[in-house]
Amino acid sequence: MMLRSLLLTASAALAVGACDERTSGDSAALETASATSPAYSADAATPVRPETRKFRDWLAVCDNGNACSAFGPAASSGGWIRVTLDAGPAARPQVHAGLVDRAAGPEGLTLSVDGQRFALTMESDSVGRIQDPTPGLIDALAKGRRLSLGDDVALSPSGAAAALLWIDERQGRLGTAGALVRRGATPASSVPAAPALPRVVSALAVAQTNLPSRTLPAAFEARADVKQCRADTAYSPTFQSNVTVDRLAADQELWGVPCFSGAYNFGLRYFVTEPNGANPQPVRFPTSREPADEVVNGEYDPTSRTLTAFNKGRGVGDCGIASVWAWTGRDFALVSESEMRECWGVPADLWPSTWRSR
Structure with a gap:
């Protein structure tokens, strides 16, 4: 909506x-x-211009300090997933995911991507986090065809790769070891520093x-x-x-x-x-x-x-x-x-x- x-x-x-x-x-x-x-x-200071983009089902936003987020919805309803990455060479991504209108069970939440399962640390009864996701998880999100939260909430993969790639481009990460999607041999230290905030x-x-x-x-x-x-x-x-x-x-x-x-x-x-x-x-x-x-x-x-x-x-x-x-x-x-x-x-x-x- x-x-x-x-x-x-x-x-x-x-x-x-x-x-x-x-x-x-x-x-x-x-x-x-x-x-x-x-x-x-x-x-x-002269901050960069904030920008919001839509890539099929996914939403991507970067602010005036080039901190960026990408959001994916449930295929029908009931959940969401978020990938965030601050600007600068030392930044590391975080993944959050949550249920809507209900709490997770006693076992918590698990994110599944094409059969791979990733456990989330619960921050509330319905929201979990992966603080420092492996490149394998980010790759799986970008390439995955079947995403789900728990066993019954299907998440849409449509637009995930494009949203994450846009963040790489916006933050100057393309071809670097610190890219979300299009990683390369260029050291992460070459990624531009975060712009100064007002x-x-x-x-x-x-x-x-x-x-x-x-x-x-x-x-x-x-x-x-x-x-x-x-x-x-x-x-x-x-x-x-x-x-x-x-x-x-x-x-x-x-x-x-x-x-x-x-x-x-x-x-x-x-x-x-x-x-x-x-x-x-x-x-x-x-x-x-x-x-x-x-x-x-x-x-x-x-x-x-x-x-x-x-x-x-x-x-x-x-x-x-x-x-x-x-x-x-x-x-x-x-x-x-x-x-x-x-x-x-x-x-x-x-x-x-x-x-x-x-």
Whole structure:
């Protein structure tokens, strides 16, 4: 099942905001990023562009630090497999596999490829790991025709070889001893180092005392984008009242305006203001794609100065986009992002990274 929240729930989309109108006096100072260069503070590193590719049934993703993952689904349903490899000459692959909606038996999980059996170390009751798989296992995955998890969950081999080969090419491993698929005599030491990650420095926390009432000031109600949000949520005065306000600095506040709600997603537009909500300026949050005007299922933590979001592709939360931004004292910088486009039952902590920082 493809991730459909960005398409079917238009109000919930990170890339396409439901409240897109802006007044002519809006400041662009808080539009902190382009689609390909999310903002960050301190080091001016230039990360590589994240990329997601589909190879038949398999999904492959590499992030801005060239850490890559390849995912394969069950032939019908019930399980998945993941191969991950960081960038750089010393990196070694890992293999995870898991069941969906049920736990493994007391014997744990075994991955079978064309009759070869590989035991997994259980990390939970339904997910297992092979920390340092042998080249034989990776070769078997790339060439295998029959993959299964346990005795009853058939995994699709279609696209596995192409996905792993793409990772080799992306990380500069082709023809080296450290390649996943197309290994050669060239030493693994020739593999390029991992690119530098951007450094994000959060501003110091400030006291949250004497915050204003959460009733939107007139300066908000006069804005075209807020009027649209109000119109889109008029069916629920209770949801409309869920305005948030936090202090960013002695003379700055962060206000959140409810803009949509659905079965399992809700969205806010955020504004940085002067004291008591004066002069609201919209925040556009950098992502690995287009900047986002709205944050889905967002929550700001004034202690860590981070704002988290979890845009669910479906209610069980096994696909979607998870993001973290940090307030730097100047803007919100993207700290991390993971995105699982396929609803295959993969836990959120094992989704492929699309953006990292340090």
